[in-house]
Amino acid sequence: METFDVIIIGAGAAGLFCAAQAGQRGRRVLLLDNGKKPGRKILMSGGGRCNFTNMYTEPAA
Numbered sequence: 630m631e632t633f634d635v636i637i638i639g640a641g642a643a644g645l646f647c648a649a650q651a652g653q654r655g656r657r658v659l660l661l662d663n664g665k666k667p668g669r670k671i672l673m674s675g676g677g678r679c680n681f682t683n684m685y686t687e688p689a690a
Contacts, residue, residue, distance in 0.1 A: 633659040640667035 635651045637644045640662035648660045660667065 633657045635659070636661065638662075640664065642668070642671050645671075 634656035635648075636659045637648050637651075638661050640648075640660050644660060644662070645668055648658045651658045664670070
């Protein structure tokens with residue numbers, strides 16, 4: 630049986646970020662999610678453009 634230092638339930642934005650941080654700190658991470666692919670819901674929010682909605686915001690726009 631494998632052992633893990635950290636078990637994260639949910640592979641959304643927060644879960645993926647936590648897993649990455651724990652992995653960078655040398656922890657053995659198990660990431661559990663019931664979705665088809667990790668992070669899939671992140672792609673649905675904002676049509677993939679959610680981080681760019683406020684770029685070049687100015688009164689003329």
